[in-house]
Amino acid sequence: MIENLFEYEFLRNTFFTGLLVGIIAPLLGTFIVVRRLSLIADALSHVTLAGIAFGLLLEKKYTIGFLTPFYTGMGFSVIGSIFIEKLRSVYKAYQELAIPIILSGGVGLSVIFISLANGFNTDLYNYLFGSVSAVSRNDLYSILAISIVVIVILTLFYKELFTLSFDEEHAVVTGIHAKRIHFLFILLTALVIAASIRIVGVLLVSALMTLPVAASIRIAKGFKQTIILSIIFGEISVIIGLVSGYYLEIPPGGTIVLTSILILLLVIAFKRLHVSYAEKKVIQ
Template sequence: MDILDYAFMQRALLAAVLVGVIAPAVGIYLVQRRQALMGDGIGHVAMTGVGLGFLLNTSPVWMATAVSVLGAVLMELIRWYGRTRGDIALAMLFYGGMAGGVMFTSLAGGSTANLTSYLFGSLSTVSESDVTAIFLLAAFVLVVTLGLRRQLFAVSQDEEFARVTGLPVRALNLLTAVTAAVTVTVAMRVVGLLLVSALMVVPVAAAQQLTRSFAATFAVAVAIGVSVTIGGTVTSFYQDVPPGSTIVLLTIGAFIALTALATPLARRRARAQAAAQAAGDPAECAIPATRGPESTVGV
């Protein structure tokens, strides 16, 4: 049985590759900003967009994109001005998004079962219009994350320093939030709204186990993302298991494997550095002890 003989699997694999590329591409900035759970919050808000799509008989992907972008902007505004009550406002936004999705779906004459493919991903329901929307949205995400990588990296590392250098910090923060929202809606057909945050964060965390620079972390994280989305999609087809959960479990497995691989390497590097310090070798003593994109000052 050739998996590519089926048109729905061709669409699913194409969507999986696009999601595997853009989710870590956005996630690396969220990890730097210590907003790893932002994707999860946006996923809750996007449920309202899916429900509105059903109610208004329009594309749930595009409607979810519009609603999640609005939600991401509100999250940034709350972060700026929320002060002590910001966490309560965010909680209301997240839970209101979930409730709105269920309510609008019910008003459209459907049931919560209609939301299942959007919450946890579904291979057979990825249509040609979905692929078109995913491709266009993914192109936008790549243009932002690659074209503005230096500016986004600077803001993610130190907002005050970026502001002093003349960068439009608030505009870049909003753009990051909007890009994350678009990524969530792109990934919901493959991974699902409730699991997409894992694909944005865990590949980056796995890549950090082995890499020291931003560029290397970016490349390895994207490679992991593409590998697990393809692997999870193929496994889902042959084993008849949910694609979203399969992809996330493979991602966590990659993190565990790379952590196990990195631990002895880190110990060996530490011993080499200690020996170099004892021998007075300045070149070896200059080796940084930290890993991941935090240890680099450039892109």
């Protein structure tokens, strides 16, 4: 793949996009996991699918150059995020209800748009499971822009988001605008999901946001270390997943997620060994 990387532009696009997604998905994912919102990423990815299906339908029936499935997907994801926040404030005592409502709504819309566009095609398959060959130069630039926006906003609002994630009541008492920060956060989530779908696909995007964090949370000391380790695990998964997906001719979504799971299992085993070694030492 390395020699082909210099030869073929599409591979370069995919590789660089993968590296970017490997940073922003686990970075935002750390906040998602500690706020116990892992399933929200899933709900949003299904709404994004509806947007993508809508874009594919538009492409097939009309020729609207700028409204590619990537952008319609992103649009739907952002609208879905706004709905989730609304639903979570309507059902304060049942905040998780927002997830099945938005998720099923997304799948329902997807089914309608897909059948209106006369069923499945390769494009849709690529969006579902990711692809090593589907990233255009424009996609790469858009994802680069999204990554910069996400990293800058997360850096600027890091302390507010961290404080809110840990203890919302205390954060509000000290004068932090919880609602605005929540809204910003869910908007970023929508953007990161839209950006990641090209590489890992709709069905597996939430895995790249949560699995590296699940591994790092087992061994990290503190929040910053959790973020750094999550990004390292995310990057390892993306690189190994993309390379193996390319050689095995499998959509990279599958190989990336399986690599993440492997890392997770290794970390759990390492932690267990470490703990039992420490216990033995104490007993002796």
